[in-house]
Amino acid sequence: MGPGNSGKSSMRSIIFANHLARETRSFSHTVSVDRGQVRFLGTLTLNIWDCGGQIEYYKTYFSTEKETIFSNVSVLIFVLDVKSLQVDEDLEEYVKCVECLKEFSKQAKLFVLVHKMDLVPKEDRKKIYRGISKSLKQISLPFKITTYQTSIWEETLYEAWSNIIYSLIPNADLIHKHLTDFMTITEAEEVVIFEKATFLNISHATQPRSLNMYKDIHRFEKISNIVKLFKLSCIKTGISLNSMRVHSTNFDAFLMDFTSNTYIMVIIADPEVRAAATMLNIANARPHFEKLLAHV
């Protein structure tokens, strides 16, 4: 949910329908509620309701359609345009959403995306975002909300959506545990699993000893963004991405087709670990993770 023109349909179509950011410029207004269904990891079905933000629709969301819209909500994602010219009205709508959620879906998780951050100069972002996030947290009580700053032009979009989806995967902790074991067995520095269709990162493990070697905390989102765009260009030329290896003096990175719904990335820094052994380890782990991910 969120005011009209704040970017809801754009992000949904980039993450779930392989659209490019520039294609969203020609999107027309969403009429009322656009109900879509996506399958994630093969077995998890997400019902995504994109609620058009024009004022006339909002009137019905809070009256006649209240129960339909706000019952059985797992996650409510509210999108705010950071450059909105009507901040008071936007927040008023947000507070109404919180009230309705309190009434019909107390257990729901609430995320607020402070969106279109690319329109704010880099040096001002932190301060502006912190201010908005702080006041949002206050007006959302009793819900403990999670906020993100996002933009369709930057990888922040992938960070927010990876975390939203992660909160919906029932056995996420178990997947993480097994991935950590796999990392230890393969003597890798870092291992990441990406969902095939969206390229969202659904689980990652990093060796504690390598944590301070990686200075970029946004590396997973950047890889999601870069590889997804690369994958889309491959599809255009009729090629499907199967695997990729980047080799340098300091590391060896493997990105490989893994289970039916995922890709895996394995980073090896130890020059003693041979590439063929890593590829064999990945192949051997495949059936195990296939089973594990089938229980999502």
Ligand SMILES: Nc1nc2c(ncn2[C@@H]2O[C@H](COP(=O)(O)OP(=O)(O)O)[C@@H](O)[C@H]2O)c(=O)[nH]1
């Ligand atoms: N600058 C900028 N524009 C965006 C961003 N996200 C969406 N837009 C643009 O905002 C306009 C409205 O987007 P749309 O997704 O239709 O908004 P909705 O009404 O919330 O569904 C479109 O022209 C998008 O290209 C963003 O992160 N940054």
Ligand SMILES: [Mg+2]
């Ligand atoms: Mg829309």
